[in-house]
Amino acid sequence: MTDARDDKYDDLLDAIAEGEGYYIECDNGHGSLPPRLACPQCGSQDISEEPLPDSGEITTHTTVTVPTPQFEDDAPYVTAIADFGPVSVTGQIRDAEPEDVETGDVVGIGVGETVTNEERLIVFEPR
Amino acid sequence: MSDPRVAGIGLTHFGKHPERTGRDMFAEAGLAALDDAGADPDDVEALYYGNFMGELAEHQGHQGPLMAEAVGLDVPATRYESACASSGVAVREAVKTVRNGEADLVLVGGAERMTNIGTAGATDALSIAADDLYEIRAGMTFPGAYALMARAYFEQHGGSREDLAEIAVKNHEHALPNEHAQMRQEITVEDALDAPIIADPLGLYDSCPITDGASAVVVASEEYAEEHDLDAPVAVTGTGQGGDKMALQDRQYHARSPATEDAGEEAYADAGIGPDDVDFLEVHDCFTIAEVLALEGLGLYEVGEAIGAAGRGETTRHGDLPVNLSGGLKAKGHPVGATGAAQVVSITKLLEGRHQRADDVPDATTALAHNAGGTVASATVHVLEVQE
Ligand SMILES: [Zn+2]
Numbered sequence: 001m002t003d004a005r006d007d008k009y010d011d012l013l014d015a016i017a018e019g020e021g022y023y024i025e026c027d028n029g030h031g032s033l034p035p036r037l038a039c040p041q042c043g044s045q046d047i048s049e050e051p052l053p054d055s056g057e058i059t060t061h062t063t064v065t066v067p068t069p070q071f072e073d074d075a076p077y078v079t080a081i082a083d084f085g086p087v088s089v090t091g092q093i094r095d096a097e098p099e100d101v102e103t104g105d106v107v108g109i110g111v112g113e114t115v116t117n118e119e120r121l122i123v124f125e126p127r
Numbered sequence: 128m129s130d131p132r133v134a135g136i137g138l139t140h141f142g143k144h145p146e147r148t149g150r151d152m153f154a155e156a157g158l159a160a161l162d163d164a165g166a167d168p169d170d171v172e173a174l175y176y177g178n179f180m181g182e183l184a185e186h187q188g189h190q191g192p193l194m195a196e197a198v199g200l201d202v203p204a205t206r207y208e209s210a211c212a213s214s215g216v217a218v219r220e221a222v223k224t225v226r227n228g229e230a231d232l233v234l235v236g237g238a239e240r241m242t243n244i245g246t247a248g249a250t251d252a253l254s255i256a257a258d259d260l261y262e263i264r265a266g267m268t269f270p271g272a273y274a275l276m277a278r279a280y281f282e283q284h285g286g287s288r289e290d291l292a293e294i295a296v297k298n299h300e301h302a303l304p305n306e307h308a309q310m311r312q313e314i315t316v317e318d319a320l321d322a323p324i325i326a327d328p329l330g331l332y333d334s335c336p337i338t339d340g341a342s343a344v345v346v347a348s349e350e351y352a353e354e355h356d357l358d359a360p361v362a363v364t365g366t367g368q369g370g371d372k373m374a375l376q377d378r379q380y381h382a383r384s385p386a387t388e389d390a391g392e393e394a395y396a397d398a399g400i401g402p403d404d405v406d407f408l409e410v411h412d413c414f415t416i417a418e419v420l421a422l423e424g425l426g427l428y429e430v431g432e433a434i435g436a437a438g439r440g441e442t443t444r445h446g447d448l449p450v451n452l453s454g455g456l457k458a459k460g461h462p463v464g465a466t467g468a469a470q471v472v473s474i475t476k477l478l479e480g481r482h483q484r485a486d487d488v489p490d491a492t493t494a495l496a497h498n499a500g501g502t503v504a505s506a507t508v509h510v511l512e513v514q515e
Contacts, residue, residue, distance in 0.1 A: 009260045032377060033261060040377060060282070060381055062274035064266060066325040068251040071266045079266050081275060081376050088376040090265045098327075103282055114266075121264050 008035035021052035031087030056082035135164025135345035141460035157198035177214025177237030215467025215498025215507035236343030284431035292319035302454025309460030338460030365398025365510030387424030467498035
């Protein structure tokens with residue numbers, strides 16, 4: 001890991017932290033996350049930033065008990081994919097016991113920190 | 128257009144060899160393959176070499192020329208990196224080159240040194256096959272990614288940890304007589320279910336081990352094999368490769384592998400066969416759920432049906448469609464960059480009747496090798512057929 005910012009990715013996290021998350025939408029309605037110059041689904045370069053819907057729905061999740069060293073002190077933790085409609089996002093679930101997490105749960109999105117290295121990451125909070 | 132022949136094969140033992148360098152392991156496999164081929168090494172025109180984590184495990188990049196010199200070859204050598212599909216992709220390049228007439232004799236294979244960096248180090252190194260920004264930073268591990276796929280499969284199609292355990296039990300049983308295999312002990316469904324969970328719903332026995340090893344294959348044109356009287360009855364008659372979005376979040380499906388579907392369709396068409404013609408196959412079972420997704424992606428089962436195949440006995444060595452007679456990645460081991468070419472080695476031995484499990488497929492003529500990278504953002508499929 002370097003200390004350099006990852007522009008566009010870190011810009012998105014800044015925006016999510018402010019409650020102003022966004023995603024990239026192409027003229028065919030495909031959603032994706034930055035940095036993008038072209039739509040990963042159809043290749044269209046006619047893309048724009050659109051507001052990320054306020055809540056998403058958990059489509060799948062796992063409780064990781066054997067982590068990488070970057071998450072040594074975080075485990076066990078729940079990593080999930082949440083469907084926000086035009087775009088899906090991967091993040092960690094906060095404020096919920098692992099055994100209580102279920103697919104279909106409605107979550108909001110935010111930015112948290114890892115316990116191990118205090119690195120920023122995308123988190124989901126049950127609604 | 129004639130079909131390239133598998134003229135020679137070589138494997139190291141797959142297991143824990145933390146003290147062995149990659150170059151030492153590939154030299155053993157490569158020289159064994161050249162010896163097995165019985166061809167003049169001076170005739171070899173190129174090396175195609177698969178490796179994934181050499182920079183992290185051995186602080187070694189630019190491994191192509193290093194591996195060529197390790198086997199005593201002075202030829203152009205290129206390393207292919209497509210995560211766990213690295214040597215599957217290398218095999219595809221070798222086959223295409225020989226088939227195109229650009230070379231008559233090439234060496235292809237791969238190696239991976241993994242256990243020297245420990246479980247945490249290997250978990251870290253394996254994770255970089257995922258999207259760093261949007262997956263790794265959210266704590267996704269390699270087992271975690273397949274756990275997300277397994278849960279999605281269970282929710283959409285049903286299935287249970289018991290069904291997955293049956294796959295582990297089968298592949299362990301298959302590996303018992305395989306002297307190259309890392310795990311040669313029989314396990315029960317209860318053993319698998321009682322093992323520690325690493326990323327639920329996947330437990331330790333749903334996962335392939337961390338493995339050191341190397342594999343190599345000599346590929347010859349049909350003309351070269353005939354001219355030099357090589358004993359090479361097995362041909363690669365079809366090759367296919369598919370791709371998908373890097374991150375699971377960007378895919379339409381979490382419980383299907385479109386890259387496998389695309390690679391399979393291309394390979395079947397290339398060989399002029401269909402799923403019904405396959406006698407047995409080696410698939411990329413880095414996790415038990417991956418075997419299920421592979422069998423469905425290859426059109427051998429309807430979507431949602433392969434989860435019970437091992438439990439029903441259909442994919443055991445006594446079943447109609449034996450899967451992973453070598454023990455698969457699960458029991459034979461998964462030295463990442465060596466796996467794709469190692470599958471070709473196992474299949475060739477089975478078709479030629481010189482594998483410990485060859486008696487289970489005595490009349491087989493047609494087999495598939497399915498190799499996958501990451502969460503199947505890369506996949507290769509090769510069709511191997513006996514020609515004589
Ligand atoms: Zn688009």
